[in-house]
Amino acid sequence: MGQGRQETVTTSLAGAVSEGISASLAPIDAELDRRYPGDPGTRQPVHTVYVPGDVFDARTVRTWGDRALAALDEHAPDAAAFAGCLGLSDELAEPVYARVRAKLEREPVEDLRVDFEDGYGPRPDAEEDAAAARAARLIVEAHTRGTAAPYMGIRMKCMEAAVRDRAIRTLDIFLTGLTEAGALPGGLVLTLPKVTYPEQVTAMVRLLEAFERARGLDAGRLGFEIQIETSQAVLAADGTATVARMIQAAGGRAIGLHYGTFDYSACLGVSAAYQAADHPVADHAKAVMQVAAAGTGVRVSDGSTNVLPVGPTANVHDAWRLHYRLTRRALARAYYQGWDMHPGHLPTRYAAVFAFYREGFAQAAERLSRYAHRAGGDIMDEPATAKALSGYLLRGLDCGALDPAEVSGATGLSRTALEGFAAPRR
Secondary structure, X not given: OOOOOOOOXXXXXXXXXXXXXXXXXXXXXXXXXXXXXXXXXXXXXXXXXXXXXXXXXXXXXXXXXXXXXXXHHHHOOOHHHHHHHHOOOHHHHHHHHHHHHHHHHHOOOOEEEEXXXXXXXXXXXXXXXXHHHHHHHXXXXXXXXXXXXXEEEEEOOOOOOOOHHHHHHXXXXXXXXXXXXXXXXXXXXXXXXXXXXXXXXXXXXXXXXXXXXXXXXXXXXXXXXXXEOOHHHHOOOOOOOHHHHHHHHOOOOEEEEEEOHHHHHHHOOOOHHHOOOOOHHHHHHHHHHHHHHOOOOOXXXXXXXXXXXXXXXXXXXXXXXXXXXXXXXXXXXXXXXXXXXXXXXXXXXXXXXXXXXHHOHHHHHHHHHHHHXXXXXOOOOOHHHHHHHHHHHHHHHHXXXXXXXXXXXXXXXXXXXXXXXXXXXX
């Protein structure tokens, strides 16, 4: 009774009240849009591989894949052996192993940085000049041949006084080499290490602006990652979170924050034996990075382990178990990217990533399907959860853990629909 009754709607406030409030908040609306544009919706690589500038060559990506496959052949020649080492369930053993091998054959490296910083060290200027020019030429050639990793670029030296001129020159040589070969390649990534003050980020912005003007590039074409490797990058002398100020100082050019496990740990006095991605100081730094980056479109990357899977099978298995555990731990904490230091890390990087997405696939697909089709269920999900569910499925698709047909079949949604849930309008 009464459900069909026409309600009388009355208000007490004049329209001018709403208009006045909207006018007063217009600057805040604009500020929110500028500072917190949300995730860019592009693919995020699951890892970054660093290769010294003098070691990088035309076959580096393929060589890493071949060495990783050889490690599997020697130390885990079948799914049962690999699953036994890592503790994978019987249900996951075969599909994860098959996908890892296929990934290593098809796309062994998702993101590669030619390193001119710690992995390269100080060299005569002529030698580094030549190496920077060579890196540009080889990356252009890789894109031309179709053998490039999806993301490639360089890590220059930092903006500290002792190496600043060298850093600027290396970046100039590298970018000039790319532009003279034609348009800048897609997936180009630049990394600025050992950032301590926001002013160093501002200097990087000025440098990229100057290069864009010199080469007639669109303003804002060049972005960069910021490496967090010092205590001052996390907490400033006045108690503020420096990393948040760094993101703003980048003026929209920052695309990532990368945690530097060993430099940061050493900066805080952690003994070498305890420097690891799961140390409490690492957890604190990454939590601050994560909060500072939330909503800005800047992605956070975990660091690496320096325990290499080399030597006898027992040693390799110990290193694999450690790397697998650290990678799964990072994924659970929403750090969807990390560093890999050795080809032997690739099998466990992809095993951890694939297991993470395949374990949760059925539940995520069902929940999103119910939400999208208003089918109800035993969990009441909200738009924010739908965003997380679709983001999870999209990341699984991007890395190869999930197949488009199985995702669309389980959710009834196209990739375009998934992307719509992952990046809802405000």
